[in-house]
Amino acid sequence: MADLGGTSAYSNKDDSGGTMESFDAATEAIEVAIKELHNQAMRVADRYYLHVNAHGARSTGPESKSKLELTYTIKGNSMEARWQAINWYGPKTNRTRIRKAIARDAKNFTYSEAALKSHAQPWEWPMVRLTETELKYIRRQLNHLIKAVTSMRHAKTLSKITEAKIAEAEKLYEEEG
Numbered sequence: 001m002a003d004l005g006g007t008s009a010y011s012n013k014d015d016s017g018g019t020m021e022s023f024d025a026a027t028e029a030i031e032v033a034i035k036e037l038h039n040q041a042m043r044v045a046d047r048y049y050l051h052v053n054a055h056g057a058r059s060t061g062p063e064s065k066s067k068l069e070l071t072y073t074i075k076g077n078s079m080e081a082r083w084q085a086i087n088w089y090g091p092k093t094n095r096t097r098i099r100k101a102i103a104r105d106a107k108n109f110t111y112s113e114a115a116l117k118s119h120a121q122p123w124e125w126p127m128v129r130l131t132e133t134e135l136k137y138i139r140r141q142l143n144h145l146i147k148a149v150t151s152m153r154h155a156k157t158l159s160k161i162t163e164a165k166i167a168e169a170e171k172l173y174e175e176e177g
Contacts, residue, residue, distance in 0.1 A: 019156075019159050019163075020156065020159065020160070023152055023153075023155060023156035023159065024156075026152055027149055027152045027153065027156075030145050030148050030149050030152065031077065031149065033145055034077050034142065034145050034146070034149075037079075037138050037141055037142050037145070038074055038079055040138060041072060041079060041081055041135060041138045042072065044081075044131055044134045044135060044138070045070055045072045045081060045131070045135075047127075047131070048070055048127055048128070048131040049070070051124065051127045052066045052124060052127075055123055055124065062088060062092060062095065064121065064123070065088075065121075066086070066120075066121055066124055067085060067086050067087070067088075067119050067120070067121060068083055068084070068085065068086065068116070068119050068120055068124070068128060069083070069084045069085075069086050069099060070082070070083055070131065071083075071084060077142075077145075077146050077149060078142070078146060079138075079139075079142060081135045081138075081139065082101070082104070083102045083104075083111050083116060083119075083132070084099045084100060084101055084102060085099070085100040085101075085102055085119040086098070086099055086100075086119075087100060102115050102116065102119065103115065108136070109136055109139035109140050109143065110132060110135075110136035110139070111132055113129065113132075116128050116129070116132060117129075
């Protein structure tokens with residue numbers, strides 16, 4: 001078999017260590033971008049909470065408190081930024097809150113303005129709208145990056161299978177040659 005200067009004619013590996021390291025490096029770079037988006041989403045959520053807490057400190061009563069809650073969780077590479085409606089029940093001295101999920105459009109990765117606005121206080125609506133707009137774009141980016149990580153893992157698996165098949169073929173070729 002002729003030496004082609006670093007790359008086998010029958011292999012997708014090169015002398016620098018092969019494609020497995022390339023797949024790992026690409027996956028690692030994507031995961032760094034995912035972590036950066038998680039941090040960005042946390043900053044967006046924190047800004048919303050600072051806004052709500054600042055208003056809560058100077059609010060005049062329970063009627064003016066926010067009736068929205070933004071929950072942010074990270075699990076592995078995925079994240080969930082979820083809005084919930086809060087309904088308060090009971091006497092003013094012993095109030096209980098009940099959370100109610102607000103439906104999200106899974107296709108567009110966002111909550112409808114009408115649904116959020118129906119639960120938002122007038123003083124918080126501009127911040128809710130801004131926060132949700134930013135989170136929508138972060139969710140979309142994350143969706144693409146998570147799919148990219150999955151694709152890289154599948155490609156790496158297929159590369160391993162390809163390498164095994166190529167090794168088999170090279171062995172047969174050498175035996176016949």
